[in-house]
Amino acid sequence: xxxxxxxxxxxxxxxxxxxxxxxxxxxxxxxxxxxxxxxxxxxxxxxxxxxxxxxxxxxxxxxxxxxxxxxxxxxxxxxxxxxxxxxxxxxxxxxxxxxxxxxxxxxxxxxxxxxxxxxxxxxxxxxxxxxxxxxxxxxxxxxxxxxxxxxxxxxxxxxxxxxxxxxxxxxxxxxxxxxxxx
Amino acid sequence: xxxxxxxxxxxxxxxxxxxxxxxxxxxxxxxxxxxxxxxxxxxxxxxxxxxxxxxxxxxxxxxxxxxxxxxxxxxxxxxxxxxxxxxxxxxxxxxxxxxxxxxxxxxxxxxxxxxxxxxxxxx
Ligand SMILES: Nc1ncnc2c1ncn2[C@@H]1O[C@H](COP(=O)(O)OP(=O)(O)OP(=O)(O)O)[C@@H](O)[C@H]1O
Ligand SMILES: [Mg+2]
Numbered sequence: 076x077x078x079x080x081x082x083x084x085x086x087x088x089x090x091x092x093x094x095x096x097x098x099x100x101x102x103x104x105x106x107x108x109x110x111x112x113x114x115x116x117x118x119x120x121x122x123x124x125x126x127x128x129x130x131x132x133x134x135x136x137x138x139x140x141x142x143x144x145x146x147x148x149x150x151x152x153x154x155x156x157x158x159x160x161x162x163x164x165x166x167x168x169x170x171x172x173x174x175x176x177x178x179x180x181x182x183x184x185x186x187x188x189x190x191x192x193x194x195x196x197x198x199x200x201x202x203x204x205x206x207x208x209x210x211x212x213x214x215x216x217x218x219x220x221x222x223x224x225x226x227x228x229x230x231x232x233x234x235x236x237x238x239x240x241x242x243x244x245x246x247x248x249x250x251x252x253x254x255x256x257x
Numbered sequence: 258x259x260x261x262x263x264x265x266x267x268x269x270x271x272x273x274x275x276x277x278x279x280x281x282x283x284x285x286x287x288x289x290x291x292x293x294x295x296x297x298x299x300x301x302x303x304x305x306x307x308x309x310x311x312x313x314x315x316x317x318x319x320x321x322x323x324x325x326x327x328x329x330x331x332x333x334x335x336x337x338x339x340x341x342x343x344x345x346x347x348x349x350x351x352x353x354x355x356x357x358x359x360x361x362x363x364x365x366x367x368x369x370x371x372x373x374x375x376x377x378x379x380x
Contacts, residue, residue, distance in 0.1 A: 140327060141330065149293065196305060199304070200304070237270065238267055
């Protein structure tokens with residue numbers, strides 16, 4: 076993956092596959108600590124301690140179409156390359172949180188890239204699910220919560236083209252002033 | 258600025274359109290592979306190209322959805338097109354540049370783009 080936002084899109088797919096109805100993505104940048112952290116939290120079916128142990132081994136998968144799982148190992152590698160780490164917490168029936176920490180200024184840190192494209196792709200493809208996207212840059216933050224949008228939209232789906240266009244613009248306008256270095 | 262008031266206006270307009278559209282039975286589905294293999298190969302820009310183009314041309318009978326890995330990772334990004342009453346067509350190694358032709362030839366005019374299909378790529 077050439078952009079961390081693509082890893083985010085991919086890790087969120089695990090949440091969707093696990094039957095999550097709410098997925099929260101947080102991107103937090105702290106220049107003083109030289110740290111970038113990305114978490115994907117879901118309320119999906121979660122994993123047992125045994126399963127979680129296996130996921131910590133590379134290439135574990137419950138897929139039937141191929142023998143290896145790549146998503147988590149790739150995200151872990153992207154974090155470890157920068158002197159960071161990846162941690163997963165999960166509870167059966169409760170949900171899962173994947174947390175990756177990066178050294179912000181490390182030369183091997185992939186750029187965050189088009190995170191807006193990731194968030195809009197997730198909403199477009201899964202209008203029946205709810206997403207929260209929270210980006211924080213040195214204490215200043217912006218949050219998008221599709222549950223709030225739904226309150227306004229009522230029976231109009233989130234993936235209605237004009238609604239999606241609005242969401243894209245809303246994200247762009249609100250993320251830009253954060254002046255992310257990631 | 259994108260305001261909440263604007264979103265409310267979009268909602269009201271969309272409701273009018275929805276009322277007109279009711280009873281659509283000729284719904285075409287475009288399914289984009291969104292597993293790690295697909296995303297790494299470039300599924301995100303392909304998906305966004307489909308959605309933008311479908312919206313631009315007001316193709317109200319087309320829905321774009323996602324699927325996981327279908328076991329042909331070497332051909333990702335993979336896009337399946339399901340037209341009611343027709344056999345499923347699977348496109349491989351799709352790029353944003355190929356999207357316009359698939360939409361014009363296949364979704365609008367009903368003739369699949371043979372050269373972009375996985376079957377053709379395997380030859
Ligand atoms: N959020 C989650 N909730 C429940 N189970 C999960 C979650 N994330 C990962 N898993 C489990 O961990 C396995 C490994 O995930 P990983 O993303 O590495 O590979 P994959 O999703 O199986 O395949 P790929 O990502 O290559 O398409 C999954 O198959 C699934 O069983
Ligand atoms: Mg995965």
